[in-house]
Structure formats: C-alpha cells, structure tokens
Amino acid sequence: MVRIVLVQGDITAEAADAIVNAANTSLLGGGGVDGAIHRKGGPEILAACQDLRRSHYGKGLSVGRAVATTAGRLPARHVIHTVGPVWSREVDRSESLASCYRESLRVADELGDRTVAFPAISTGIYGWPMEDGARIAVETVRAARTEVEEVRFVLFDARAYAAFEAAVGQEIP
Numbered sequence: 001m002v003r004i005v006l007v008q009g010d011i012t013a014e015a016a017d018a019i020v021n022a023a024n025t026s027l028l029g030g031g032g033v034d035g036a037i038h039r040k041g042g043p044e045i046l047a048a049c050q051d052l053r054r055s056h057y058g059k060g061l062s063v064g065r066a067v068a069t070t071a072g073r074l075p076a077r078h079v080i081h082t083v084g085p086v087w088s089r090e091v092d093r094s095e096s097l098a099s100c101y102r103e104s105l106r107v108a109d110e111l112g113d114r115t116v117a118f119p120a121i122s123t124g125i126y127g128w129p130m131e132d133g134a135r136i137a138v139e140t141v142r143a144a145r146t147e148v149e150e151v152r153f154v155l156f157d158a159r160a161y162a163a164f165e166a167a168v169g170q171e172i173p
Contacts, residue, residue: 002141003150004168007117008161011154012040015075017113018068020104022121023081025060027052027067033119037079041072045079064099066107078111080104084122087129094136097122101140109147117152120160130160134167 011019011033022033027049029038038045048069053060061067066082082100085093100121108116120137122128134153141151155161 002144002146002148004138004141005150005152006161006164006168007152007154008156008158009154010036010156011117011119012036012074014117014152014154016115016117016152017076018078018080018104018108018111018116019071019074019076020066020116020118020121021079021081022119022124023061023083025062025083027057027061027081032124037074041074041079044070044072045074049081063093064096064103066100066103068107068111076117078108078113080107080116082121084126084128087122087127094132097128097133097136098140101137102144105141105144105146105148105151112147114147114149115152116148116150117154120153120155120164123160130163131166134160134163138164138167 021037024030061083063083063085068078068080071079082104084100085096123130123133153164
C-alpha cells in the first residue's frame, strides 16, 4: 500500500523521484504550479516539452494523460506532466481527474520512481472544488496498483492542507 504524506509548501522544493506538474495541454508552461515548475526547473524542462510536442504530442497532451521529462534544476529525477480537467457544474469530469493521478503513477512505475510529489490537480485556475479534488486524489492513490512507495501531496496553503487531511482521515501518522 502506498504511504500518503501531506506537506504544506512549495512543490518545486520537494526532493522526490518525481514531481507531478499540473500542466496545460500545450506542455509549454503556464501559470500556477506549471509556471513555477518551468521557472525553477529551468530551460531543460521546456526543451524536453518542446521535443515531446515535435515528436509524439504535436497537438498537445490530452486531459487525464501523463508524460515525463527531465526535472532540470529541480531536486527530483523527473517531472511527470499531467493535464487536469476544468471543473464543470454540468458535466461530471471526475474520471478525468482520477485518470491524472492513475496515469502519473503508471508513468512513475515505468521510470522506476518510488517517491512522487503531487499538487492538488485542477483545484487552482481550473476551478475544481478543493474538498472534492482532495477526495478524488486520495481515493485514486489508495486504489492504485503501483510500485510507488510514497505519495506526497504538496499543498500550497492551509485550506488545501485541511481538505487533504480530511480526505486522508485517520491515516496521517
């Protein structure tokens, strides 16, 4: 079973085998977590993303999918880029959000990564309600068949931390 750890802080400072980027479909950087990872990780990440666009992802990365690049100057071996869904009142996109976590863990397994740091995917500019995003993230990671030993949810503020803490329940050591 995967050990879940909660951290309040900056995901770009996490020493892990892989840091997950809440990317946009272009893979070329953006705001929020995506922008921070590209800025702090340096030009190597952007160059790797540009290579992906030229080769396998000419139209960009689809929502719910994941792909890895170098971590550049970050204290990790890899960045796993995943595109979360935009929240909607009319359309249930929960499966797409869950797929971000499952696909990221699948990519981590392929790379041999054992520690993975996740942000709260889609809960920023994409508008996913934090409590529901936390519930989906924790349930998906708990149900995943993976060789990853530790998943760290790295949460930007106290509100996000509290939502994930509630979703994890009594498992916090």
